[in-house]
Amino acid sequence: MASMASKLARAAFATRASPSAAGRIAAGGRPAAAISGSPTDALSISLAEGPKGYPNPPVDENVLKSKESMWAFYEYWCKFHGISRDHREMARRFKIFSDNARRVHEFNSSNCRGSLAMNGLADATNEEINIRYGYRRKKR
Structure with a gap:
């Protein structure tokens, strides 16, 4: 026993x-x-694997070369994370996504410890991230 x-x-x-x-x-x-499972995982150093068991898609210089290559990377990212949106919604979120991709690439190419990755919230607005993690603005 x-x-x-x-x-x-x-x-x-x-x-x-x-x-x-x-x-x-x-x-x-x-x-x-x-x-x-902390709320900062969305923006913190990501070592987690993607939903298919592969690492999150990396951001390299080729992605940042042109708007077309960034759009192709955005479509690939949507497929990788199983996100389906119509073209209008994707166009609305594209600027957020491209800004985050540039930030990830700059951090990864610097001499900082660790690395960032494009997780499933890479095209989410700050409002959506706050709602997801339960943050609410205080009413005055």
Whole structure:
């Protein structure tokens, strides 16, 4: 009986992420950042894998060359994250997306530690992100 309980306890402990695992692979083979659930994950360093098990699409110099290449990257990003929008909605969100892509590329090409990635909220407005995480403006 005691050995069965200890086996269950070891199995439960082995699948839990340790707080010191940030930036490394946590137990269970999952990236540590994918386990955390803080509201800052949307804009913080992203080590999480995308929905298909592949890393988030990288932003490189080729994406930033022209508006057409950025649009192609935006369409690829929408397919990668399973987002379907009509052309009018995509055109409205394109500026937000391209600004975020430029910010990600600038950060990744700098000498800062870590890297940023284009997650599923790359074309969301600040208002949408605040609503998603439950932030509300105080009424005066």
